[in-house]
Amino acid sequence: xxxxxxxxxxxxxxxxxxxxxxxxxxxxxxxxxxxxxxxxxxxxxxxxxxxxxxxxxxxxxxxxxxxxxxxxxxxxxxxxxxxxxxxxxxxxxxxxxxxxxxxxxxxxxxxxxxxxxxxxxxxxxxxxxxxxxxxxxxxxxxxxxxxxxxxxxxxxxxxxxxxxxxxxxxxxxxxxxxxxxxxxxxxxxxxxxxxxxxxxxxxxxxxxxxxxxxxxxxxxxxxxxxxxxxxxxxxxxxxxxxxxxxxxxxxxxxxxxxxxxxxxxxxxxxxxxxxxxxxxxxxxxxxxxxxxxxxxxxxxxxxxxxxxxxxxxxxxxxxxxxxxxxxxxxxxxxxxxxxxxxxxxxxxxxxxxxxxxxxxxxxxxxxxxxxxxxxxxxxxxxxxxxxxxxxxxxxxxxxxxxxxx
Ligand SMILES: *[C@@H]1O[C@H](CO)[C@@H](O)[C@H](O)[C@H]1NC(C)=O
Ligand SMILES: *[C@@H]1O[C@H](CO)[C@@H](O)[C@H](O)[C@H]1NC(C)=O
Numbered sequence: 001x002x003x004x005x006x007x008x009x010x011x012x013x014x015x016x017x018x019x020x021x022x023x024x025x026x027x028x029x030x031x032x033x034x035x036x037x038x039x040x041x042x043x044x045x046x047x048x049x050x051x052x053x054x055x056x057x058x059x060x061x062x063x064x065x066x067x068x069x070x071x072x073x074x075x076x077x078x079x080x081x082x083x084x085x086x087x088x089x090x091x092x093x094x095x096x097x098x099x100x101x102x103x104x105x106x107x108x109x110x111x112x113x114x115x116x117x118x119x120x121x122x123x124x125x126x127x128x129x130x131x132x133x134x135x136x137x138x139x140x141x142x143x144x145x146x147x148x149x150x151x152x153x154x155x156x157x158x159x160x161x162x163x164x165x166x167x168x169x170x171x172x173x174x175x176x177x178x179x180x181x182x183x184x185x186x187x188x189x190x191x192x193x194x195x196x197x198x199x200x201x202x203x204x205x206x207x208x209x210x211x212x213x214x215x216x217x218x219x220x221x222x223x224x225x226x227x228x229x230x231x232x233x234x235x236x237x238x239x240x241x242x243x244x245x246x247x248x249x250x251x252x253x254x255x256x257x258x259x260x261x262x263x264x265x266x267x268x269x270x271x272x273x274x275x276x277x278x279x280x281x282x283x284x285x286x287x288x289x290x291x292x293x294x295x296x297x298x299x300x301x302x303x304x305x306x307x308x309x310x311x312x313x314x315x316x317x318x319x320x321x322x323x324x325x326x327x328x329x330x331x332x333x334x335x336x337x338x339x340x341x342x343x344x345x346x347x348x349x350x351x352x353x354x355x356x357x358x359x360x361x362x363x364x365x366x367x368x369x370x371x372x373x374x375x376x377x378x379x380x381x382x383x384x385x386x387x388x389x390x391x392x393x394x395x396x397x398x399x400x401x402x403x404x405x
Contacts, residue, residue, distance in 0.1 A: 107155070
């Protein structure tokens with residue numbers, strides 16, 4: 001009846017035809033709306049323009065705050081009793097080879113705090129400019145503090161509370177005091193980015209061979225996987241830990257990390273031997289999809305060589321992180337571990353790494369080749385040599401480039 005718009009000839013007839021189109025020019029986003037109206041045979045049209053500026057992405061721009069925050073790695077350790085020197089040596093090994101800056105979170109008994117400060121103040125300026133640290137007292141936010149302190153060894157349970165205490169920290173590497181880095185901490189830090197959407201922590205297996213593993217033979221409580229996990233080197237995405245509800249054997253609806261710890265401890269305290277590590281094994285037994293497993297060379301212990309070599313990856317690549325548990329840095333039971341510990345302790349900062357660290361280490365290693373762990377020297381030496389070469393080359397390149405900058 002009505003011919004097609006805009007030739008409408010009927011009274012009391014009213015048409016609106018909005019026409020929309022979008023365009024963008026550089027960073028400006030344009031929305032144009034044309035409204036064509038016809039009324040009683042008259043036609044009008046209106047044009048409306050909207051301009052919006054496209055939001056510029058902050059991510060990945062050099063110098064922005066976002067990237068700077070990500071460039072710092074966080075490392076936590078809990079030191080009590082006579083662990084001062086061991087902890088300083090761990091920190092030293094992390095600083096010798098790492099690339100990005102490190103923030104150390106040191107939880108220590110009151111009388112140790114001052115000694116840490118004194119230790120750090122004696123290090124050269126070139127080293128102290130590459131890290132920050134905070135020293136915290138030992139605190140337990142839930143349950144009976146004395147009871148937590150007695151669990152396993154003094155203060156070990158502290159690390160279970162890191163997600164609750166370090167609320168501003170997104171991710172963290174926790175290590176025992178008897179750990180030594182033989183390659184940049186940056187390399188283990190990269191595993192955080194390899195997590196899938198459910199993983200929130202990473203550890204290495206407690207053992208490679210179930211037949212001789214401790215958990216598979218003796219544990220009287222649930223544990224992760226076939227051999228359990230060792231908690232001496234543990235990577236954590238604290239943000240995820242804080243926001244996850246964990247399945248458990250007590251409450252069907254799941255519990256947050258903070259609310260899980262105390263009931264879990266109450267339930268299992270008479271069945272656990274290795275304290276906090278056992279509690280972590282129980283948690284990840286019920287939540288296996290939350291755990292990322294990294295290979296044994298990232299947490300290499302006497303167990304990997306004293307019954308014969310059973311960490312195959314370390315034979316090929318060398319040890320990345322050495323974990324001298326059972327006190328082997330301080331006695332004569334496993335001289336290979338002690339040789340590495342002493343070489344790092346005696347290395348004077350700023351001296352040539354090959355001359356003052358690697359060659360002495362290699363020489364002392366010759367005396368250990370007839371011990372169980374010294375039989376395959378490349379397990380201990382291959383990675384550290386590679387690391388030093390990389391550090392050395394980086395320094396040379398920096399020196400060569402300096403005049404042009
Ligand atoms: C940790 O997890 C949170 C939440 O999934 C994520 O936003 C953050 O990037 C993760 N941190 C790292 C270092 O991957
Ligand atoms: C993440 O990996 C773990 C371990 O391989 C697995 O159990 C879990 O189902 C994975 N999660 C997703 C969302 O794929």
